[in-house]
Amino acid sequence: MSATLAGTDVWGGAWGLLALATMATFVWRALGTIIAARINPDGALFEWVACVAYALLAGLVARIIVMPVGMLAESATVDRIGATAFGFALFFLTKRNVAFGTIGGAFCFLVLAWARDAGIL
Numbered sequence: 529m530s531a532t533l534a535g536t537d538v539w540g541g542a543w544g545l546l547a548l549a550t551m552a553t554f555v556w557r558a559l560g561t562i563i564a565a566r567i568n569p570d571g572a573l574f575e576w577v578a579c580v581a582y583a584l585l586a587g588l589v590a591r592i593i594v595m596p597v598g599m600l601a602e603s604a605t606v607d608r609i610g611a612t613a614f615g616f617a618l619f620f621l622t623k624r625n626v627a628f629g630t631i632g633g634a635f636c637f638l639v640l641a642w643a644r645d646a647g648i649l
Contacts (some may be wrong), residue, residue, distance in 0.1 A: 603641055611637035 544579020567574060592600070593608050600608070622628040643649045 545636060547642060600633060603637075604644060607640040 593612055594604075594605070596608070611633050614636040615629045618632035619625065619629025640649065
């Protein structure tokens, strides 16, 4: 006979699935810990992976700005590009402060979209 809890087979029910999911999670975490100790963060492979990650992120951001989908597609392209340029300028003027560049660019976009909607632009 197998162990039961309130008429449910413990190893075949929800508890069994929870145990399997927990074990699977900890196996990958343990392997990651073992492998991470052997990775050279200054090595060529790690640098290549970082460059590819940044390139993918830059590509996604560029696509969102140039070819947006959804509600953002309804805004003018010049507003999106202008707000991006303003955010970059603010980023460099504030000694590479990402928060100022991001918040400033978003605020600039909001102002431009509002002005276009109000008929000012």
